[in-house]
Each structure stands twice: as C-alpha cells, then as structure tokens.
Amino acid sequence: MQEIYDLIIIGSGPAGLSAAVYGMRAGLKLLVVEKNPMSGGQVLNTYEVDNYLGMPGINGFDMGVQFREHADRLHTPFQEAEVTGISDGEPKTVHTSQGDLYAKALILAPGARHAHLQVPGEEELSGMGVSYCATCDGAFYRGRTVAVVGGGDVALEDAIYLTRFCDKVYLIHRRDELRGAHVLQEQLKALEKVEILYSHVVKEIQGQEDVTGLLVEDKKSGEQYTLPVGGVFIAVGIHPETELVRGMVSCDEAGYVLAGEDGATDVPGIYVAGDARKKPLRQIVTAVADGANAATAAAVWIQTANY
Secondary structure (H helix, E strand, C coil): CCCEEEEEEECCCHHHHHHHHHHHHCCCCEEEEECCCCCCHHHHHCCCECCCCCCCCECHHHHHHHHHHHHHHCCCCEEECCEEEEECCCCEEEEECCEEEEEEEEEECCCEEECCCCCCCCCCCECCCEECCHHHHHHHHCCCEEEEECCCHHHHHHHHHHCCCCCEEEEECCCCCCCCCHHHHHHHHCCCCEEEECCEEEEEEEECCCEEEEEEEECCCCCEEEEECCEEEECCCEEECCCCCECCECECCCCCECCCCCCECCCCCEEECCCCECCCCCCHHHHHHHHHHHHHHHHHHHHHCCC
C-alpha cells in the first residue's frame, strides 16, 4: 500500500527548511525532497550575511548548516532525490529519481538561479568580490569602487543602490543603450558617482583571494583593458527553477509562480515559497517567511480537505 504524506516539500533552502520546521511543529507527516547533498540553497555560497536579524556577519555556509540542524532537531525526514515531474490529484504525485512519492499537499521551494557571465574568475571569486545581490552585499563595499554588469531594471537599481555606499560605480553593458526603465535611466545618469561603459563586455574577473579588477573589452574598438574594482555585481538575469510546474500552476512570463503571502497557487493544495514566488524582494528573510506562511496555510488546507 502506498505511503501518503500530509505534505511534501520540494527543496531545502531557507524557504523549504522553514516550511519543514513549521510543518513538523504543526504535527504534519511530511517529507523534504532535496536534489543536492546539502541543504541550504544559495546561502551556502554566500561568504557573509549581514542583514539577517540577530545573526550579523554570519558566514552563509554556517547559516545554511544551522537552518538544517534546526529541522533535524525536530526529526524532519529528508530524501535526496531529483524531482522529475509533479501530477495533481488525490493524492498528489511527486515523480523523482528514486521513485514516486504521494502527498495531500505540496510546497514548491525550488529556488532560483542567477545567470552567470561564464568568464574566468567568476566561479573562483564567488563570494569574494563577485556577488549577484547588491541588496545583500552592497554595504560590505563602503568607500570602494565597484562595477555592476547588466543593462536591465535590476542592474540599474543595483547601481543606484550601491552609490549609497561606494565611492564610484561602473555600469558595464554590452549594448549601446540601456534596457531598463526610462525613469531608472534618468536617476542613474544624474548620479555623479556612476560611470556607464556602453558596448563593453567583461572578459575576465581578476584577483586571488578578492576581486582586484575586471578585464573588459570595448566591443566597438576591440580594445581590452583592466578596470580596477574591488567588487563586481552581476545582474544579467535570474531564472526561477520552476520548469516542472509551468503549465500546472500559474506563472508570470519569467516563470515565477503567482501566489499571495500565504503561498497558495491557483491549484488547491499546492503552495510556493522562496525565490520561485513572484514578489518584490528576494532575500533569506523573505524566503523564511514564505516557508512559514506556506506551511501554516497548507496545514489548514489539509485539515479541511476531503480525503
């Protein structure tokens, strides 16, 4: 006879682990499915987190470990497997590399991935001057010179935000005009600290233990030169890991799942939490809040669902 869980949580980053804690405390029979050997998600690759309440300056890896240990103390069951598909029904089916799993309700917490430049030095210096989140890391670069790579709304917003802390901000864009909203462009161009390098691409991120410069190329002249910076913020796109549920639950054009603060999608019994949800701010603290809200809403739904 097939085992039916009350709740299956897909993903064990901050949102998934928070949902697990709240689900276990609610007395739910649940299972967390995670494709990676370690829980924690993107936070594991963050050198330092300085904006999570009560944990200023904590190493991202240590934070991820502490989140997982909290769930483990509640005897949360985990299964390492890759989810290959989801089927709605009573119960809902999660197809995985280790076989099918069944639950009354699901929480989708797959996270999102930042688009990378795919240049030398990017992976090696990630968290050591290479960042994908100006809101998270900008304050670490107070009084320094940094660069933002990209030309869309996020890149422009990042560059504007970084002028609060940094002495100089380069904005590097591969085209000869920016793609971001006109109002953001006007704000950016009015800032003396910002220098826009149009038709430029980054060829290499330089440094040993920290970023010391960028090898950039002027696409029009072909000239290459080193731009001395102490950090680089890459804002060339972010992709929610929602490919498996697009077409099942409603998503926006970018693939973010549409749901309110309770995490409820338009499919009864399926919830979303964390970076995969459409929302204005994607931070560890909002992911943790999402997980709590989604698990609480799912517990209520499970009590009232007719099985």
